[in-house]
Amino acid sequence: GAVVSQHPSWVICKSGTSVKIECRSLDFQATTMFWYRQFPKQSLMLMATSNEGSKATYEQGVEKDKFLINHASLTLSTLTVTSAHPEDSSFYICSARDPTGNPYEQYFGPGTRLTVT
Amino acid sequence: LAKTTQPISMDSYEGQEVNITCSHNNIATNDYITWYQQFPSQGPRFIIQGYKTKVTNEVASLFIPADRKSSTLSLPRVSLSDTAVYYCLVGDMGDYKLSFGAGTTVTVRA
Numbered sequence: 001g002a003v004v005s006q007h008p009s010w011v012i013c014k015s016g017t018s019v020k021i022e023c024r025s026l027d028f029q030a031t032t033m034f035w036y037r038q039f040p041k042q043s044l045m046l047m048a049t050s051n052e053g054s055k056a057t058y059e060q061g062v063e064k065d066k067f068l069i070n071h072a073s074l075t076l077s078t079l080t081v082t083s084a085h086p087e088d089s090s091f092y093i094c095s096a097r098d099p100t101g102n103p104y105e106q107y108f109g110p111g112t113r114l115t116v117t
Numbered sequence: 118l119a120k121t122t123q124p125i126s127m128d129s130y131e132g133q134e135v136n137i138t139c140s141h142n143n144i145a146t147n148d149y150i151t152w153y154q155q156f157p158s159q160g161p162r163f164i165i166q167g168y169k170t171k172v173t174n175e176v177a178s179l180f181i182p183a184d185r186k187s188s189t190l191s192l193p194r195v196s197l198s199d200t201a202v203y204y205c206l207v208g209d210m211g212d213y214k215l216s217f218g219a220g221t222t223v224t225v226r227a
């Protein structure tokens with residue numbers, strides 16, 4: 001099946017700094033990618049939809065100025081957590097749909113564990 | 118998106134069949150039922166999807182009754198490696214957004 005990668009797999013940063021997380025579709029082109037956040041023992045929460053060549057659309061309650069999303073190519077979307085705080089510590093996961101495949105199947109990255117100290 | 122209800126957790130033993138039932142009373146005509154599996158500290162993985170009756174693949178079977186108000190994911194002869202959280206999602210996927218509920222934590226013991 002299709003593969004989605006994320007980098008880094010884990011990152012530790014100091015409060016107030018910014019962190020960039022990359023999401024790549026390795027063997028297909030994805031016009032749309034999705035970013036999720038998952039706190040321990042909780043379910044995934046959709047943060048935003050990343051659209052290639054246009055602005056991301058954010059879910060209600062997600063601060064677009066804090067979570068910057070850039071989808072500059074058909075295989076790469078980035079999520080930048082700006083001015084990170086300890087409460088932003090979480091597991092961030094991206095997903096993408098292969099437009100040539102099953103419309104009901106999305107491919108998820110392995111996730112990025114962010115810890116803000 | 119239709120609201121779904123699943124058991125919070127289920128325990129099983131190796132070699133047994135595990136059946137997880139998901140209730141979705143408000144499912145719409147255009148909605149499909151999709152199941153994902155998530156291991157700890159990993160992204161979810163698509164397992165199976167269906168609209169009605171029965172669907173089977175190399176991993177699981179999905180049983181959907183005629184009224185489609187529920188569905189049952191069946192995992193045959195589970196092993197320790199099937200310990201994971203299983204999510205039932207219902208929607209028409211028109212915007213391809215996925216809404217994850219709490220999921221069912223399946224623990225397989227030796």
